[in-house]
Ligand SMILES: Cc1ncc(C[n+]2csc(CCOP(=O)(O)OP(=O)(O)O)c2C)c(N)n1
């Protein structure tokens with residue numbers, strides 16, 4: 001830290017030659033407003049930003065459709081400058097299937113949470129993957145039903161504390177977590193399956209590359225693509241915001257391990 005006397009003196013008597021830049025100047029083209037109503041430290045807006053950056057960078061702004069499930073991320077759909085459809089709980093893959101079959105030129109991406117996809121509609125995403133639908137399904141996995149108060153979901157890891165597993169999830173009482181990406185990767189119609197996270201800058205960059213690849217696979221008509229993204233939920237986890245990135249690594253990140261599970265285009 002420079003001593004106080006060494007600090008540069010900023011002349012505020014006239015407007016700056018280079019105008020200041022606001023947070024909204026840094027938002028991708030497909031995000032209308034950067035400000036949102038999700039909790040501070042929530043990982044979902046970071047994941048959404050990566051998806052929107054990819055669509056904008058690939059010049060797909062005029063032909064993108066996002067189909068949302070129901071969860072905290074749904075509120076963020078109001079910030080997006082692309083076509084949005086709202087599905088019933090768990091049903092986004094079917095809605096996306098219909099839209100894509102009717103309008104094959106659309107780049108169609110679903111956004112669902114772990115509660116929405118893995119608890120309420122697991123058969124939807126599995127059947128869409130098995131059929132090899134040319135859509136991209138994104139799972140925002142925070143291991144809890146965030147919007148409704150932080151309850152256990154099917155992806156909650158053993159020992160993880162949630163609102164209704166205060167002593168931690170136990171296999172004897174609550175069963176074992178479902179590994180959604182691994183299930184999808186086992187289906188022949190799934191062409192690309194990867195799992196990323198947004199708990200540090202390196203993981204955000206890797207996750208963005210996974211989304212890029214999933215969209216490439218969709219554009220190539222190679223089959224179904226799937227990206228699971230682990231996201232922080234400090235509110236639903238009942239922890240300090242600042243502790244959430246490390247908590248993610250120690251809990252859901254230790255079980256739902258990151259990486260590319262399948263890439264049939266690369267293997268071809
Ligand atoms: C059919 C139906 N069941 C339950 C609900 C209540 N509900 C709304 S959001 C939500 C939790 C969604 O959890 P998740 O998909 O993991 O998203 P998160 O909030 O964690 O981002 C639930 C259970 C509902 N809206 N409709």
Ligand code: SF4
Nearest residue numbers: 038039042072146233
């Ligand atoms: S409850 Fe969790 S998932 Fe919902 S906005 Fe807050 S931090 Fe994000």
Ligand SMILES: [Mg+2]
Nearest residue numbers: 113114144146
């Ligand atoms: Mg969730």
